[in-house]
Amino acid sequence: MSNIRDMPNGQTMEVRVWRSDGEGGRFEGFDVPQRESQTILDVVSWIQQNADSTLSYRFACRVGMCGSCAMMVNGQPRWTCRTHVKKVLKNNRLTVEPLRNLPVIKDLVADMDPFFDKWVKAEGVFHPSKTRADAIEAISSEHPMRVEADRAIECINCAVCYAACDVVEANPDYLGPAALNRAWTLMNDERDAGHDVRLDAVSQKGGCHNCHSQQSCVRFCPNELNPTASIAGLKRETAKSFFRRRD
Amino acid sequence: MIRPHRSHPLWYAFLLHRVSGLALVLFLPLHFYVLAFALTQPERLDGFLRWTDYTIVKLAEFGLVFLLAIHIFGGLRLLALEFLPWSPRQKTLAASAVAASFLVSGTFFLQAV
Ligand code: SF4
Ligand code: SF4
Ligand code: FES
Numbered sequence: 001m002s003n004i005r006d007m008p009n010g011q012t013m014e015v016r017v018w019r020s021d022g023e024g025g026r027f028e029g030f031d032v033p034q035r036e037s038q039t040i041l042d043v044v045s046w047i048q049q050n051a052d053s054t055l056s057y058r059f060a061c062r063v064g065m066c067g068s069c070a071m072m073v074n075g076q077p078r079w080t081c082r083t084h085v086k087k088v089l090k091n092n093r094l095t096v097e098p099l100r101n102l103p104v105i106k107d108l109v110a111d112m113d114p115f116f117d118k119w120v121k122a123e124g125v126f127h128p129s130k131t132r133a134d135a136i137e138a139i140s141s142e143h144p145m146r147v148e149a150d151r152a153i154e155c156i157n158c159a160v161c162y163a164a165c166d167v168v169e170a171n172p173d174y175l176g177p178a179a180l181n182r183a184w185t186l187m188n189d190e191r192d193a194g195h196d197v198r199l200d201a202v203s204q205k206g207g208c209h210n211c212h213s214q215q216s217c218v219r220f221c222p223n224e225l226n227p228t229a230s231i232a233g234l235k236r237e238t239a240k241s242f243f244r245r246r247d
Numbered sequence: 248m249i250r251p252h253r254s255h256p257l258w259y260a261f262l263l264h265r266v267s268g269l270a271l272v273l274f275l276p277l278h279f280y281v282l283a284f285a286l287t288q289p290e291r292l293d294g295f296l297r298w299t300d301y302t303i304v305k306l307a308e309f310g311l312v313f314l315l316a317i318h319i320f321g322g323l324r325l326l327a328l329e330f331l332p333w334s335p336r337q338k339t340l341a342a343s344a345v346a347a348s349f350l351v352s353g354t355f356f357l358q359a360v
Contacts, residue, residue, distance in 0.1 A: 219258075
């Protein structure tokens with residue numbers, strides 16, 4: 001039963017959840033029982049299972065692997081399956097909204113299309129330099145480029161950074177921290193043959209030079225990646241190539 | 248009110264850099280306007296400069312030097328961030344920029360009074 005792990009004192013918290021059919025919307029309040037160990041995703045699931053089955057939200061793995069459960073919690077972007085209520089509850093209140101900077105499909109479900117379209121626009125795709133007939137290239141894990149790529153590679157595509165970024169909010173063309181971070185990993189992939197097209201892609205309008213280095217992406221990335229450092233790397237590379245191409 | 252996704256030290260550093268930049272942009276035309284008196288109406292310039300004896304004006308000058316210093320040190324921080332290998336001590340660097348600016352503007356103020 002749902003109340004097996006409820007706190008003995010039966011304490012509840014006030015949860016305001018954004019309800020929307022995609023156009024406009026409003027907050028709806030729910031009283032949700034508090035539990036000993038409880039994540040924001042548990043809270044949203046409790047509402048959907050016990051209070052209003054029409055509530056839409058998205059999750060899959062529940063262990064911080066898939067990146068599908070991100071939402072705004074008390075105004076900050078979070079991966080909800082790994083965010084404990086204890087950590088974010090303020091005055092016994094929680095506010096849960098869909099991720100910022102993305103269109104809303106329904107309730108807590110954001111439309112991720114613009115986010116992923118920008119990965120493609122940033123040339124966040126591998127350009128092979130060899131065929132299957134060639135031998136596999138040995139890359140040392142200690143090679144400086146590999147080390148640089150390693151720092152940025154564990155992205156789970158959750159769009160938490162995208163929701164945290166003020167430049168994304170202000171400039172609809174801005175490729176955003178995750179796509180640029182991905183581009184940087186590929187710029188450090190020796191097997192990749194697309195460095196020049198990628199540099200062009202990330203230095204176009206809305207590219208890496210739009211980043212204001214506020215580091216909100218770094219502050220909130222649940223995997224502790226550093227998109228700002230990756231973007232700084234891209235800025236350096238584009239600056240270098242600017243001088244290279246002129247001589 | 249600063250929105251929750253912005254409430255972290257490096258966003259405040261960004262804000263300080265932006266606000267100091269804007270304030271300097273507003274100040275500069277005024278600065279040149281007054282300086283131009285040296286050529287056009289020297290007596291008026293002297294009259295204006297006498298103002299600087301007032302403590303309140305000295306305080307304002309302290310603010311101005313602080314704005315200049317914070318914009319310089321903050322700018323150096325950004326240049327380092329973009330062109331030098333990444334340092335994990337970003338908050339320390341931002342705090343140092345503020346501290347250095349207080350040092351410079353504080354020294355100026357103590358010399359002035
Ligand atoms: S550092 Fe750049 S990418 Fe990260 S939040 Fe700020 S503007 Fe966005
Ligand atoms: S960089 Fe971090 S916050 Fe951004 S999508 Fe990847 S894992 Fe999520
Ligand atoms: S549900 Fe997969 S990361 Fe949260």
